[in-house]
Amino acid sequence: MSKRLRLLACVLLATHAACAQDVSIRVLGLFRFRQITLQAAPAQAVIVHAGPKSFVLERSSGQHIAEITVAGDDLILTVGDQSIRTSSLRASSRSNGVADFVLNIPGKITRRYRGVLELKAAAGVLAPVVQMDLETAVASVVQAESAPDTPLETLKAQAVATRSYFTAARGRHHNFDFCDTTHCQFLREPPPPESNASRAALATRGLVLVYRDEAVAAMFTRSCGGRTRTPQEVGLSSHTYPYFAAVCDYCLRHPSRWVRRVSPAEAVELRDRGEASRLAVDRRLGWDAVPSNNFTAHSDSHGVVLEGRGEGHGIGLCQAGARAMAKSGGSFREILDHYYPNTTLVNRSTK
Numbered sequence: 001m002s003k004r005l006r007l008l009a010c011v012l013l014a015t016h017a018a019c020a021q022d023v024s025i026r027v028l029g030l031f032r033f034r035q036i037t038l039q040a041a042p043a044q045a046v047i048v049h050a051g052p053k054s055f056v057l058e059r060s061s062g063q064h065i066a067e068i069t070v071a072g073d074d075l076i077l078t079v080g081d082q083s084i085r086t087s088s089l090r091a092s093s094r095s096n097g098v099a100d101f102v103l104n105i106p107g108k109i110t111r112r113y114r115g116v117l118e119l120k121a122a123a124g125v126l127a128p129v130v131q132m133d134l135e136t137a138v139a140s141v142v143q144a145e146s147a148p149d150t151p152l153e154t155l156k157a158q159a160v161a162t163r164s165y166f167t168a169a170r171g172r173h174h175n176f177d178f179c180d181t182t183h184c185q186f187l188r189e190p191p192p193p194e195s196n197a198s199r200a201a202l203a204t205r206g207l208v209l210v211y212r213d214e215a216v217a218a219m220f221t222r223s224c225g226g227r228t229r230t231p232q233e234v235g236l237s238s239h240t241y242p243y244f245a246a247v248c249d250y251c252l253r254h255p256s257r258w259v260r261r262v263s264p265a266e267a268v269e270l271r272d273r274g275e276a277s278r279l280a281v282d283r284r285l286g287w288d289a290v291p292s293n294n295f296t297a298h299s300d301s302h303g304v305v306l307e308g309r310g311e312g313h314g315i316g317l318c319q320a321g322a323r324a325m326a327k328s329g330g331s332f333r334e335i336l337d338h339y340y341p342n343t344t345l346v347n348r349s350t351k
């Protein structure tokens with residue numbers, strides 16, 4: 001469906017799933033699981049639709065939990081003493097819109113979401129996808145990405161970067177828009193409305209970074225080591241916004257330094273200082289095995305020692321530098337101007 005048609009459907013049908021400013025996010029992506037429970041949040045009702053049948057989950061009715069397990073390519077849905085087999089299910093509010101619900105992988109994790117849940121089995125495991133309002137997704141990422149003491153202007157800059165990414169980078173996955181791991185953007189629960197993460201999303205509502213009339217899939221990094229990188233420098237392509245290396249005063253003065261030891265074979269693999277080879281090594285040895293691609297290498301009698309600066313790919317907004325800019329009085333617009341040169345801010349809100 002074109003963006004215009006989606007927007008029209010959103011207005012006419014007033015169903016959230018059709019809204020142009022919704023994003024579908026594959027959640028709990030770090031886990032592989034064959035069983036999950038779905039509960040209505042306190043004082044909320046959730047309607048579970050499975051083929052022609054539907055069930056109401058509501059604490060006041062004494063029936064607020066559904067249990068779902070994988071059976072081949074299908075699901076077994078159990079609510080109270082009823083059990084049915086279905087190819088997929090959908091969970092929403094009574095008005096077929098956004099619901100507040102809780103997912104629990106027994107023995108592993110419990111997480112709350114706000115949106116419309118779609119659940120199927122994929123390759124023998126459960127694959128929950130939550131269709132959520134763009135602004136809910138933005139606030140959830142801002143909360144997940146930020147330390148508790150992060151200044152509000154930094155959170156606002158993060159909110160704009162995240163919203164821009166969600167606006168520009170759809171299509172990274174086939175059956176949903178984004179995953180909830182750092183492959184796309186790290187997302188957990190929606191923060192409370194009074195939190196600074198929610199305030200930052202609300203204060204920048206609809207604002208998106210644009211370069212030559214196209215939204216920028218804005219990347220960000222934990223700390224840059226003193227100068228941000230362009231995608232080309234680390235072997236990545238960038239089809240729209242080319243990025244521009246920005247000097248980061250805070251990281252120049254307070255670089256995050258690290259030392260790691262790797263095998264000679266891994267040192268050869270990392271020789272191109274490319275992001276793909278760094279991530280390949282991290283996938284094998286652990287997410288923090290090589291914290292950045294900004295390092296020098298030397299051999300000793302035990303192998304190869306890497307001495308590096310910065311954390312992450314080094315592209316785009318530097319979170320450490322953005323925090324320092326805000327603490328010295330910088331606004332979110334100044335932060336964005338600094339780390340995303342030659343972009344403009346536009347309001348893409350349709351609500």
Ligand SMILES: [Zn+2]
Nearest residue numbers: 178179183184
């Ligand atoms: Zn992803």
Ligand SMILES: [Zn+2]
Nearest residue numbers: 248251318321
């Ligand atoms: Zn920096």
